[in-house]
Amino acid sequence: MRFETKAIHSGTDVANPNPDVVPPIHRSTVFEHSKEGHHEGDLNYTRVANPNRLRLEHLIADLEDGQSCAAFSSGVAAATAVFKTLRPGDHVLMPDDVYSGNGRLVNEVMIPWGLEFDFIPMADLDEVEQAIQENTKLIWIETPSNPLLNITDIKAVSDLAHEHGAITCVDNTWPSPVNQKPLNLNADLVLHSTTKYFGGHSDILGGAVVGPNSDESGLMEQVRNLQITMGAVPSPQDCWLVSRSTRTLPYRMRGHNENAGRLAEFFKDHPRIDQVFYPGLESHNGHEIAKKQMDGYGGMISFLIDGGRNEALNIVAGSQIISRATSLGGVESTWEHRRSSEGPDSTTPQNLIRISVGLEHPEDLLEDMERALN
Numbered sequence: 001m002r003f004e005t006k007a008i009h010s011g012t013d014v015a016n017p018n019p020d021v022v023p024p025i026h027r028s029t030v031f032e033h034s035k036e037g038h039h040e041g042d043l044n045y046t047r048v049a050n051p052n053r054l055r056l057e058h059l060i061a062d063l064e065d066g067q068s069c070a071a072f073s074s075g076v077a078a079a080t081a082v083f084k085t086l087r088p089g090d091h092v093l094m095p096d097d098v099y100s101g102n103g104r105l106v107n108e109v110m111i112p113w114g115l116e117f118d119f120i121p122m123a124d125l126d127e128v129e130q131a132i133q134e135n136t137k138l139i140w141i142e143t144p145s146n147p148l149l150n151i152t153d154i155k156a157v158s159d160l161a162h163e164h165g166a167i168t169c170v171d172n173t174w175p176s177p178v179n180q181k182p183l184n185l186n187a188d189l190v191l192h193s194t195t196k197y198f199g200g201h202s203d204i205l206g207g208a209v210v211g212p213n214s215d216e217s218g219l220m221e222q223v224r225n226l227q228i229t230m231g232a233v234p235s236p237q238d239c240w241l242v243s244r245s246t247r248t249l250p251y252r253m254r255g256h257n258e259n260a261g262r263l264a265e266f267f268k269d270h271p272r273i274d275q276v277f278y279p280g281l282e283s284h285n286g287h288e289i290a291k292k293q294m295d296g297y298g299g300m301i302s303f304l305i306d307g308g309r310n311e312a313l314n315i316v317a318g319s320q321i322i323s324r325a326t327s328l329g330g331v332e333s334t335w336e337h338r339r340s341s342e343g344p345d346s347t348t349p350q351n352l353i354r355i356s357v358g359l360e361h362p363e364d365l366l367e368d369m370e371r372a373l374n
């Protein structure tokens with residue numbers, strides 16, 4: 001099956017013995033044992049396995065060209081499980097512009113637990129090579145990154161990691177598997193916040209970890225054990241909703257790509273805007289690598305306005321259609337003065353605005369932008 005067909009059909013027959021075209025929601029937390037007692041692998045208790053979660057996991061794994069997926073109650077819970085496959089004393093390389101919630105998880109939980117970290121400019125291959133140590137076990141990739149949309153060469157970093165006995169985990173939340181499939185670029189794990197494009201409507205929180213076809217290292221088995229043991233699993237209702245939204249993911253993503261491409265061109269030529277960060281623009285410093293490893297450039301754009309904090313806040317306040325909100329991936333466009341939502345430790349420029357381009361008509365978005373910028 002091709003991607004669009006998989007998005008609609010994959011997983012619907014998993015643990016669904018009934019002829020339902022749309023699988024039901026299984027709220028029961030317990031499942032009856034056979035008369036001979038419980039068999040290993042049978043449904044038993046919902047934290048361990050639930051039909052809605054199994055379907056969602058099958059679906060996400062299939063769309064990432066992977067084999068195995070573990071779904072979580074949030075993206076950060078999924079990241080926690082990845083770090084917990086390591087042991088205190090292990091060393092991890094993180095991008096210095098990693099998603100702020102994952103940075104916080106590292107600083108407040110994983111470092112006190114005993115993991116060692118270095119935060120580096122991950123898009124620079126020489127810096128990555130120099131930072132690898134004997135105990136480096138994991139290299140974390142997020143591309144395009146937040147909020148400057150830096151591009152890391154997934155295959156080059158993964159190959160480098162493997163030469164040194166380490167693995168890579170790619171946070172693929174921004175591009176989604178429609179635009180980028182890290183497992184086909186030699187990455188070992190893929191992470192998602194399904195809160196974003198998979199959910200697509202800003203009304204569900206969720207996460208996922210996906211592994212490749214061969215699990216020789218037992219990595220995904222470990223992630224799955226942690227999923228069950230730490231218990232940060234999504235509810236059957238949320239799994240059902242993410243599965244439902246995923247059916248339109250390829251077409252939504254195409255719309256996000258198209259609208260963002262239009263807006264990036266508009267920003268590029270606007271007199272009030274100094275610089276635009278969008279990997280689809282030829283002027284972007286990661287454009288060549290993005291062209292090689294992405295099928296579309298996504299719905300996220302950042303830009304620097306001619307001015308400072310107050311001017312940026314004024315522009316964001318001046319829109320009528322685009323909501324002032326953080327997060328991303330919804331059908332509605334949102335934008336924000338990124339620095340103020342990242343908090344006091346942020347190093348994001350004061351004149352930076354980040355926009356999640358939604359699926360409204362592009363002319364309406366352009367008119368709204370023009371109004372706000374003036």
Ligand SMILES: *Cc1c(COP(=O)(O)O)cnc(C)c1O
Pocket residue numbers: 074075076077099101102142146171173174192193194195196205206207
């Ligand atoms: C939102 C986000 C996360 C965290 O996901 P939650 O669902 O909010 O826990 C991780 N990585 C990226 C790139 C994100 O945008």
